[in-house]
Amino acid sequence: MTVNQLLSIKGNKIHSIVSTITVYDALKVMGEKNIGAVLVIEDNILKGVLSERDYARKIVLKNKASKDTYVYEIMETDVETVKPTDDLDYCMELITTKRVRHLPVLVDDLVVGIISIGDVVKAIMEIQKNTIEYLDSYIHGIKA
Template identity: 35%
Template sequence: MRIADVLRGKGSAVATIDPGLTVSGLLGELARHNVGALVVVDAERVVGIVSERDVVRGLAERGGGLLDATVSEIMTADVVTCGPEDTVDSLAGQMTERRIRHMPVLSGGALVGIVSIGDVVKTRISQLESDRDQLTSYIQG
């Protein structure tokens, strides 16, 4: 199964944030969208990703003063991305190996979606259930 298939099922909406917004504003956006990470976009170009984990690390290092810092100060600028043509299996391996929970999907440099580790697990479980059903049907004749 390809990432394009996952996006077709879940949709391609992506919550994004401006790199100049404060961490306090970031927290409000994470809560408003009920997500664990936001893609950081500047002039329609992906420049980073920021997650709850980044906020926790920042708080541990800087304390409460972090709330006035900007998203660009705590975001991960070296974003690992994938394309719609990539397979779910390859993405599962990358996400596990690199300990990534959210991966933006780019097509021709444009942001077209985001896939979470939960999306990958859900898809793999669905694939396994389908395989099991086909085998059961084959065995039972």
């Protein structure tokens, strides 16, 4: 399965913010949208990602105030991305080796979607379930 096929199933809704808002305001957006990370996009260009993990490690653990800190101060700027033509095995490899939970999907430097570790795991589990069902019916078909 490709990233494009996964996006066609889950949708390609993108939630984004700009880097000049406070972390507090970004967290409000994340809470309203029920998401664990938000893309930082300015002038249609991906600038970074802000995640709950960034908040926990760079605000809470350092005794900073989210209302006094701007997104650009703590966002991750070295963002791993994928293309719609990439397959899920490649995505899982990136997620595992780079220890990321969210992969923005880019076409010609424009964000067209985002997939999470949960999206990838769910899709792989569905593929495996279908394979098992197919093999089970094949085996039982031979015995009959």
